[in-house]
Amino acid sequence: MTTNTTKNSGNPGGTGNNGGTAKTPAALPTSTLPIPPHIARIAVYAGSAAALIGTFLAWTWTTAFPGDLTVTGYPGGLQIITLVGAALTLLFALSGHGIRGLGWLTPGGTNSPVVLLSLGVLGSTGYTMGAIAEHLGGIVNLEPGAWISGIGALIATIGALGLPSDLPADEPHHNPWERLRASLKAPAPKRAKTLPDWVEILIIAASFGIGLYVFAYGIEAYSELFIGFLITTVFGATALNRAGLIPRLNALTAKHRNVTLTAAIIAAAMFPFTQSDASYALIGVNILIFATVALGLNVVVGLAGLLDLGYVAFLGVGAYTAALVSGSPASTFDVKFPFWAAVLTGAAASLVFGIVIGAPTLRLRGDYLAIVTLGFGEIFRITMNNLNGSAGPDLTNGAQGIPNIPDLEIFGWNLGIEHEVLGFTLSRPANYYLLMLFFTAVVVLVFRRSGESRIGRAWVAIREDETAATAMGINGFRVKLIAFALGATLAGFAGTVQAHVSYSITPEQYLFANTVPPNSAFLLAAVILGGMGTISGPLIGAALLYLIPAKLQFLEDYQLLLFGLALILLMRFRPEGLVANKRAQLEYHETDQLDVPDQQKLPEGTVGASKAGA
Amino acid sequence: MTTMTTTTTTTVLEASGVTMRFGGLTAVRSVDLTVNSGEIVGLIGPNGAGKTTFFNCLTGLYVPTEGKVSYKGTVLPAKPHLVTDAGIARTFQNIRLFANMTVLENVLVGRHTRTKEGLWSALLRGPGFKKAEAASHARAMELLEFIGLAHKADHLSRNLPYGEQRKLEIARALASEPGLLLLDEPTAGMNPQETRAAEELVFAIRDQGIAVLVIEHDMRFIFNLCDRVAVLVQGEKLVEGTSETVQADERVVAAYLGTPFEGAPGAAEVAEVEAAEAEAEAAAAPDDAPSDTPGATGTGNSGTSTTGSEGKSL
Numbered sequence: 001m002t003t004n005t006t007k008n009s010g011n012p013g014g015t016g017n018n019g020g021t022a023k024t025p026a027a028l029p030t031s032t033l034p035i036p037p038h039i040a041r042i043a044v045y046a047g048s049a050a051a052l053i054g055t056f057l058a059w060t061w062t063t064a065f066p067g068d069l070t071v072t073g074y075p076g077g078l079q080i081i082t083l084v085g086a087a088l089t090l091l092f093a094l095s096g097h098g099i100r101g102l103g104w105l106t107p108g109g110t111n112s113p114v115v116l117l118s119l120g121v122l123g124s125t126g127y128t129m130g131a132i133a134e135h136l137g138g139i140v141n142l143e144p145g146a147w148i149s150g151i152g153a154l155i156a157t158i159g160a161l162g163l164p165s166d167l168p169a170d171e172p173h174h175n176p177w178e179r180l181r182a183s184l185k186a187p188a189p190k191r192a193k194t195l196p197d198w199v200e201i202l203i204i205a206a207s208f209g210i211g212l213y214v215f216a217y218g219i220e221a222y223s224e225l226f227i228g229f230l231i232t233t234v235f236g237a238t239a240l241n242r243a244g245l246i247p248r249l250n251a252l253t254a255k256h257r258n259v260t261l262t263a264a265i266i267a268a269a270m271f272p273f274t275q276s277d278a279s280y281a282l283i284g285v286n287i288l289i290f291a292t293v294a295l296g297l298n299v300v301v302g303l304a305g306l307l308d309l310g311y312v313a314f315l316g317v318g319a320y321t322a323a324l325v326s327g328s329p330a331s332t333f334d335v336k337f338p339f340w341a342a343v344l345t346g347a348a349a350s351l352v353f354g355i356v357i358g359a360p361t362l363r364l365r366g367d368y369l370a371i372v373t374l375g376f377g378e379i380f381r382i383t384m385n386n387l388n389g390s391a392g393p394d395l396t397n398g399a400q401g402i403p404n405i406p407d408l409e410i411f412g413w414n415l416g417i418e419h420e421v422l423g424f425t426l427s428r429p430a431n432y433y434l435l436m437l438f439f440t441a442v443v444v445l446v447f448r449r450s451g452e453s454r455i456g457r458a459w460v461a462i463r464e465d466e467t468a469a470t471a472m473g474i475n476g477f478r479v480k481l482i483a484f485a486l487g488a489t490l491a492g493f494a495g496t497v498q499a500h501v502s503y504s505i506t507p508e509q510y511l512f513a514n515t516v517p518p519n520s521a522f523l524l525a526a527v528i529l530g531g532m533g534t535i536s537g538p539l540i541g542a543a544l545l546y547l548i549p550a551k552l553q554f555l556e557d558y559q560l561l562l563f564g565l566a567l568i569l570l571m572r573f574r575p576e577g578l579v580a581n582k583r584a585q586l587e588y589h590e591t592d593q594l595d596v597p598d599q600q601k602l603p604e605g606t607v608g609a610s611k612a613g614a
Numbered sequence: 615m616t617t618m619t620t621t622t623t624t625t626v627l628e629a630s631g632v633t634m635r636f637g638g639l640t641a642v643r644s645v646d647l648t649v650n651s652g653e654i655v656g657l658i659g660p661n662g663a664g665k666t667t668f669f670n671c672l673t674g675l676y677v678p679t680e681g682k683v684s685y686k687g688t689v690l691p692a693k694p695h696l697v698t699d700a701g702i703a704r705t706f707q708n709i710r711l712f713a714n715m716t717v718l719e720n721v722l723v724g725r726h727t728r729t730k731e732g733l734w735s736a737l738l739r740g741p742g743f744k745k746a747e748a749a750s751h752a753r754a755m756e757l758l759e760f761i762g763l764a765h766k767a768d769h770l771s772r773n774l775p776y777g778e779q780r781k782l783e784i785a786r787a788l789a790s791e792p793g794l795l796l797l798d799e800p801t802a803g804m805n806p807q808e809t810r811a812a813e814e815l816v817f818a819i820r821d822q823g824i825a826v827l828v829i830e831h832d833m834r835f836i837f838n839l840c841d842r843v844a845v846l847v848q849g850e851k852l853v854e855g856t857s858e859t860v861q862a863d864e865r866v867v868a869a870y871l872g873t874p875f876e877g878a879p880g881a882a883e884v885a886e887v888e889a890a891e892a893e894a895e896a897a898a899a900p901d902d903a904p905s906d907t908p909g910a911t912g913t914g915n916s917g918t919s920t921t922g923s924e925g926k927s928l
Contacts, residue, residue: 446737453736453743454722454729454750461712461723468710471673473698473727473790482733 032115032179035162043159044093044114050152051086051121055079057145060132066224069132072145078128081228082149085121088236089156092117092243096163108244109166109186116184116242118160120235122153124228131224166242189244192251200252201259207249208267216271218547219280226551261448265441272430273421282429282501283550288436289498290518291542292443294526295535296490301524302533303451304483305463306362307370309512310377312520314488316510317353318346318495320384323402323505324395330402332395339408343496350492351485358484362477365466377512377520384507401506408500410435415500432501439497443490444535450486451533459483460533515559517546525563529570531577540578623650624686626794626825627702631681632671634664634849641667643849644681647827649794654816654826656840658833658860660869664849665829666707669798672827673697673704686793699727703792705783707799707829713772717763717782720771721754724789757785761815777808784815788824795819797828801835809835837861845869 031040059069059079067077075083095102096110106113129150133139165183195203214233221229240246253260268288275281297311325345327336337345361372385391388398396402407416407428415431426434450456458479461469470476499505513521522545530541549559570577627649634642642664649655659665670676672683674690674697683690685700703724712720729750735743758764761781766774771782780800787795797816801809809832816839820826830836836843837857844854847869853860860866 449737449739450733453733453747454726454731455733455736457715457719457723458726460715460719464712464714465710467675467694468706468712469723470694471675471698471704471706471710472724472786473695474723475693475695486733 030168030179030182031164032161032176032183033158035159037162037164040159040162041093041097043162044118044156045090045159047152047154047156047159048086048090048093048118048121051082051125051149051156052090052152054145054147054149054152055083055086057148058143059128059146059149060136060141060143062136062141065132065135066222069128069146070143078124078131078225078228079145079149081225081232082121082125082128082153085117085124085232085236086149086153086156088239089114089117089121089160092239093160105245106243107189107192107248109242111160111163112166112184112186113239113243114163115157115160116235116239118153118157120232120239122157123231123235125150125153127228127231128224131227184242186242186244189247192248197256201256203249204252204256204260205263208263212267212270212274215543216274216280219275219283220277221551223551223554226547230548261444265437268437268440269434272426272433273424275427275430276425278427278429281427281433283546285429285433285436285501286517287543287546288433288440289494289501290523290526290546291539292436292440292494293491293518294523294530294538294542295440295443295447296487296494297523298527298532298534298538299447299450299459299490300483300487301527302538303456303463304459304480306480306484307367307373308484308487309370309374309520309524310380311373311487311491311523312510312512312518313377313380314350314354314491315495315498315518316380316384316505316507317350317488318492319499319505319509320396320402320495321346321349321492322496322499323405326405326499328402328405330397330400330404332397336406339410343493346496347489347492350495351489354485354488355481358481358488362480362484374512374520377510381507381510384510396507399507401504401509402499403504405499405503405505408432408435429501432497436494436497436501439493440539443493446486446490447535455479455482513560515549517542517549525567529567529577531579534577534579537577537579544578623652625649626651626653627672627683627685627827629668629672629681629683632668632678632683633680634667634671634676635679641849642671642678642846645846645849645851647844647851647854649825649827651793651825652820652823653842654820654828654840656836656843657827657829657846658831658836658843659846659852662848663846663869665846666798667849668846669704669796669829673702673796695727698790698792701791701793702796703787703790703794704796705780705787705798705800707802709776709779709783711771711779711783711786714770716767717758717769717771717774718751718754718767720782720786721757721789722750724786725750725754727790754789757788760788760818761785777804777811780804780812781815784819788819792824794825794827797826797830799829799831801830801832813839 055075058072063070069077069079092105092113095105129146132141166186218229271284272281293315300306300308322342324331324333325335325337325342357376361369384396385399387395416428419426458474462476462479466476511519513519526541526545527538531537625648629647631644632642633644657665671678674692674694677692685702690697690700729746731743731746758767801812816826843860845852845860845866852865853863
């Protein structure tokens with residue numbers, strides 16, 4: 001095996017294999033496959049172009065396969081996925097080549113994004129071809145367009161694997177797998193030039209716009225399209241990370257935090273206006289409920305480090321309270337509170353339960369707390385089941401739950417019927433989506449403000465070392481109880497909306513583990529998968545954990561198995577979660593680099609009022 | 615801040631008859647100790663003598679089986695956070711920083727007892743909250759400047775070198791504006807230069823009007839630093855007094871080195887060996903102040919304590 005060496009990626013003619021530089025053993029860029037770099041680069045261009053052109057041709061002869069892939073002239077369905085992937089591969093390859101005006105695409109690695117993107121294109125195209133063959137019975141159903149794209153993607157991938165790695169290897173890897181892993185590593189981007197504020201804000205806004213579009217696309221996708229979408233998104237997001245674009249964006253959002261928050265809320269508020277179909281808006285509102293509860297759990301788990309395995313019970317307390325005072329004919333109480341009062345009642349009920357459960361159990365540490373909260377989650381469900389008039393007093397209708405929860409009416413705006421706003425039709429779920437978004441924003445604000453304060457620091461200190469924290473004057477029990485009660489209250493808030501969205505509530509909605517989120521296991525998974533202690537982490541985690549089971553229903557019984565497998569893999573390769581807290585990143589990946597912040601904050605720090613003014 | 619002046623000495627800490635039993639084991643047996651304002655008091659003793667246990671009794675981590683601890687005349691409650699609130703801060707023998715918080719955040723956590731902003735004010739972010747946060751930041755940066763870590767305020771504390779972690783622990787303790795600082799082996803694992811810097815730091819802290827009680831195995835450090843030294847052996851206070859008194863006490867030496875056994879070298883031989891050692895040391899480190907040699911046995915403690923580990927190894 002020879003290793004290809006080039007001085008840098010911008011020098012495709014450099015075939016100095018046997019030159020003087022190759023003699024020195026240290027710090028050589030290696031490639032996975034022994035192809036001369038210039039040929040590899042040509043292969044990437046040719047392959048990606050072929051994959052791109054192929055999407056404009058027919059891939060199959062019949063419209064029986066979901067999404068119309070029969071048309072020659074414009075792409076449809078899964079072809080669009082391949083098209084986007086191939087276009088991105090081409091773009092990043094050109095940027096890596098040093099084409100003027102594209103350099104901003106790759107401030108970090110140049111060749112590793114190309115490898116990842118071409119793998120993504122190969123994966124999604126290969127999946128499409130396989131799905132067509134499987135769906136229609138045999139590869140005979142594939143039209144030439146599919147072959148052009150598929151073979152193009154294969155050539156591009158082989159070419160990409162021939163590109164030199166971004167980081168020179170310390171020692172030569174003889175194993176191809178090791179060399180592949182080395183070629184996926186990329187250097188961190190250098191500090192970005194400071195742009196004018198309005199440009200940076202524009203970049204943030206544009207990024208959220210793109211994010212919203214991608215998210216809406218995923219929600220609308222049918223199963224087959226969703227798998228292709230997922231493959232491309234996973235590889236694409238990793239590629240953008242390696243290219244250094246995501247770190248750059250993170251630096252920008254950290255600098256303009258309020259702008260980012262506003263942009264995120266506006267982008268999220270636009271979502272129902274992009275949805276004509278009520279069922280997608282319903283997915284949206286369910287994701288929001290799930291995400292909000294996950295964010296509330298993040299206060300308890302991510303900040304204070306208290307493992308709560310029965311958190312969904314607090315959602316249930318809020319939902320049951322709201323249902324009982326909603327004026328539902330099935331409710332034991334013949335009262336109809338206005339919505340604001342119902343919300344406050346639900347939150348207060350959750351708060352009381354949080355304190356009642358927390359006060360005795362928070363004196364326990366670690367595993368014991370987890371066991372007690374797990375028990376509490378089950379006790380809640382079983383109690384709701386038993387308060388049916390025969391096993392206990394009649395309060396909750398037992399297993400039938402409380403049906404016919406009336407729709408809300410806020411300021412004369414009936415959320416149960418369609419509304420025309422600015423020419424857009426807002427369906428019932430879309431109305432609730434907007435209402436829930438308000439609650440999510442409140443929870444985000446609560447999380448952020450409480451996290452960055454005396455109390456938030458006390459939570460983190462307790463999580464880090466409880467003995468030392470108490471020696472610093474922190475009343476551990478009190479501070480933990482505040483975290484627990486706050487988490488419970490936030491879940492209660494979400495519960496009051498959930499009761500109205502889902503028309504009826506039953507005890508079976510609040511299980512520990514279930515295939516349908518939210519349940520305690522999925523909530524915890526959303527927090528851990530997304531990234532503990534962050535705001536965006538649980539939101540992204542919740543969206544993924546809701547969408548994947550909802551879109552891949554054909555997996556049915558294997559769903560939980562695959563879910564477990566995915567969690568294990570994630571914990572192995574990215575234990576800090578998808579969105580890394582700066583702390584966690586350093587905690588899990590031992591690096592000798594110092595965590596020097598991106599911007600020099602020294603002058604601000606000496607004044608000493610930097611964070612308080614935010 | 616305490617505004618005690620050294621002209622009028624008042625009792626800061628008074629522990630009387632503190633006894634700590636774990637089941638059948640008596641780790642600390644009726645120990646009395648007082649610390650006056652403006653004083654640096656040392657607590658020494660062989661390993662397992664109960665020094666840290668005594669510390670834990672003082673700071674409320676343990677509830678003493680008998681006896682009471684009072685701070686400036688009021689009896690301390692046996693809750694660590696209330697003790698800190700009252701004005702006693704401590705560091706730990708094995709460093710217990712909040713490893714994944716930044717240096718600045720660590721010190722800010724130390725400010726917990728001196729700020730009162732609760733959850734509501736954090737959520738509402740009124741002017742009072744902002745003012746308190748700004749004041750806390752300013753005070754924390756001041757302390758980081760004091761220990762010389764201001765330039766590393768944004769680093770994670772786990773990434774600091776060992777010596778700086780020790781310093782940061784002291785800064786975190788000082789952030790709670792204590793009247794008494796308890797240091798548990800502040801120079802463990804430090805090299806001689808760092809130890810000397812730590813000495814300076816403790817003097818500087820004393821000069822701010824904070825009384826210091828320090829556990830240490832490095833005898834040179836203790837005898838340089840402390841106005842009074844108490845010796846704890848097997849849970850009991852053996853002797854208390856100035857450096858000279860303690861160094862001269864035969865029981866202290868016996869506790870560290872054991873009693874002379876049958877056929878042990880006589881005083882003459884010991885004196886001979888010591889003379890040779892003193893000569894060698896004088897040649898090696900001429901700038902060191904010659905330790906006074908009250909007795910042949912006394913120098914065994916101070917004469918060769920360059921490594922600071924002899925107490926442990928013997």
